Amino acid sequence: MPVVRGKNIDVLFSPEQIAERNLDLAKQIATEPKEDLLVISILKGSFIFAADLLRALHAAGLEPEVEFITLSSYGKGTKSQGVRIIKDIDSEVRGRDVLLIDDILESGNTLRFARELMYERGARNVSIAVLLDKTCRREGTLNADFVGFECPDYFVVGYGMDVAYAFRELPFVGVVTGDA
Ligand code: IMP
Numbered sequence: 514m515p516v517v518r519g520k521n522i523d524v525l526f527s528p529e530q531i532a533e534r535n536l537d538l539a540k541q542i543a544t545e546p547k548e549d550l551l552v553i554s555i556l557k558g559s560f561i562f563a564a565d566l567l568r569a570l571h572a573a574g575l576e577p578e579v580e581f582i583t584l585s586s587y588g589k590g591t592k593s594q595g596v597r598i599i600k601d602i603d604s605e606v607r608g609r610d611v612l613l614i615d616d617i618l619e620s621g622n623t624l625r626f627a628r629e630l631m632y633e634r635g636a637r638n639v640s641i642a643v644l645l646d647k648t649c650r651r652e653g654t655l656n657a658d659f660v661g662f663e664c665p666d667y668f669v670v671g672y673g674m675d676v677a678y679a680f681r682e683l684p685f686v687g688v689v690t691g692d693a
């Protein structure tokens with residue numbers, strides 16, 4: 514079991530599993546024709562997934578433009594209640610196909626906000642790709658179009674995801690289980 518920062522980390526999804534799944538996802542995404550595709554990575558958690566998925570999209574024959582938006586959930590405790598824009602995209606989305614990339618779909622509040630925002634701005638179609646889906650935590654009916662893995666109800670870290678800014682560099686997705 515890997516030890517990082519003095520903590521034991523249980524590996525849930527290995528680098529190899531993730532890499533293989535990214536290629537599958539990219540192939541799925543590329544099956545439908547795209548109109549002036551704009552891929553938007555939702556920061557900060559999705560930066561590593563987006564970097565890998567984008568290269569898989571290239572391998573699958575797509576030629577997207579790429580943007581970044583930083584969104585933050587606010588509200589009491591750990592439950593996301595509202596979402597606000599910390600740093601917006603610069604690009605025009607009117608008439609374009611947009612693919613939103615995020616690390617985890619949990620309550621759905623973040624992605625619901627992002628999708629509505631892009632439709633309000635005139636996007637032709639908005640689809641959603643997430644590495645992990647915590648279906649059991651969903652509030653409302655939002656679903657992703659492309660899901661890497663169903664995620665058990667643990668707080669996960671690694672592959673871009675953090676606890677207080679730590680553990681983002683891990684090449685796998687894991688769960689902190691305790692002191693080493
Ligand atoms: P939602 O708005 O409830 O769907 O929350 C999704 C966001 O919460 C994700 O984009 C993540 O940034 C964050 N998040 C949810 N669960 C976890 C977790 O287990 N580890 C790290 N971040 C998480």
Ligand code: MG
Pocket residue numbers: 555556557558559615616617623
């Ligand atoms: Mg996030």
